[in-house]
Amino acid sequence: MISRTVRAAGTTAIAAIALAGCVSDVPAPVTSAPPLEASGALLDAQSARIIEETMAELGEADDARDTELMTDRVGGDVITIRRAEYTLAEADDGPAPTMLPAEMQAVYVSAAETWPRTMATVSVQPSDEDTPIVMLWVQESIDDDYQLREWAHMIPGATLPAMPGPSTGAGQLALDDSSITPTAQETIEQYVELLIAGEGSERDEEFAPDTYRERLFAARQTYVDAASEADGEYVETVEPDLEASYAMATADGGALVFAPLSIGSSFTVEDATVSIAEEDEPLLDGELDDTVTHTYRDFIVIHVPAEGADALPGVVAAEHNLIRVSDS
């Protein structure tokens, strides 16, 4: 009996071994990840969805003239600027808020794997009188939506550099990234020096001409002349916001630098009451006496050419936005 059992067990074991030998081994694991087909942070469909949702949210807020409706997709300076525009628009014959086209002619996405990261777009031309608008979206973290933070009309005649497509994405450069010369931070600071110093500055030779600073200098000269005539004082401050500044690498090794600026324009005439333009009165905070201060939130886009290129850094888009008028 025992021998029969042993024989049966042996036969079964042999059959099991024979059958087990019939099955191939589990394939070896794949040890290296295949390369990404599109390494940019956003594919076309993703960026299109972001733009669509942003414009929908902005449109609802514009219709209601209510910045409280700007929640997920619109943030930063756009809320501040839009609030001022809504205030102006509510006045009689007030200007309508800046029209931001939903249709884009170019979308530049980041290749960054860290945050914050940006997406820039260039819209179609909104009207015959207006140039295309450069818009900047920022995603602060994986949990945050891309938010429209800034916009600026292109400088007439300016050309944006070639940028990497969504399949690769543009490098997200730190402001002190030395792969460009000058660095993004140096570029911003030097341009601010130029804005503060005015036309006669040595920095004027270091940047390509642009209508933004020309108009700024012209307005400043008007205020200075008026203050001089009234024996008053005019003080203008220009401060960069490096925390909200970003840089994206261009295809040729240069960079696009996105920099918000805060500009304060204070006009004082002692023993007098200053006045402001009628269209700015809705933004007045307080009661004017001998001092008036206009506060602007500007946004400039500077193209820093690649090292060795025969070109100067230059502003390719800029927006000058009055956001507040105060009596001090």
Next chain:
Amino acid sequence: MSLRTTALVAGVIGVLLLAAGLIADAQRPPRDVTPTAAVSTAVVAYEPEMIAFAADNRIGFSGEGEIVALTARPSDAQAWLSQHDATYVTGVPDWDTLATDVAEPEPSPSPSGSASPTPSPSDPEPSPSPSPSASAAPAEEVDLLAEGSQDHWRQDWRGTGRLSIVASDVPAGEVLVVVSRDSTPLTDVDLSLTRDVQDGWITPLIWWGAFLTVVGVIALILRFVDLRPAQAKGEKWIADRQRVGEDDDPSPGSRRARRAAGEHLPDASLVDEDERPAPSVESSPRRAASAAAASGASAASAPSAPSEDATDADTTDADTTDGEEGRS
């Protein structure tokens, strides 16, 4: 060894082969297998290496509610996964199971600033009665996807209770993240694979075993059946067939009688000029044979065959007149 013994041995071998073949067929390893793993988290991730390993096979996920599968760049997926309990499918150690690894959310990098002071003796004693609401409350359902941004998700598939995806539909290099939408844990994951099974020998084994078994059965049957009467009957029948024609006289007028009479032989008349006229001589063998038969002489005493030339000429004549006779 006689033929019958050889057949019996072959039959025994055939039985063994047939049994082995049938057992092997019953135990044949399946070609299509589905390694499975139970999971206990609401999030399951397949990294690009595992997606590449799965190739054109289907990846399945089972749960109770809505299941959503999404893809993202590895950096984005990792950032999102680091905030959730997630099960990573890491390999296929054998054909039955999937290897998994559970990762817990990374601790927040910002330490809590509120240090809890050591309770002073004057602090009131904690209540000994436990709070019933702490543990009795059911787990709150949270929409894991609605918690944060979805901008980083590139593709998505949706299902209820069960979701399966062809791995090659996931773009190369991207991470597949599968989420139970209502945060209830998924129950299991599986991967359908087709493996190479070396079972081509089983079917021939069965056929050869069946053939040899039949041979053996026949030999066995013949061993127990006495064939000698049938054998004797057959031998007698053969002997009877051999005796036909040796002793019996053919029936008059039968074909055999006619053949014996030489009726089939050609009728040729030989005319010899030297012996002309001698018409009384029966030069024709047929007539001579008839005459001999009439006079009681045997057929064997018929004249010899005529010359070759004459035979040839008369054969043609015989064929045309009585083909059947000529051929016999």
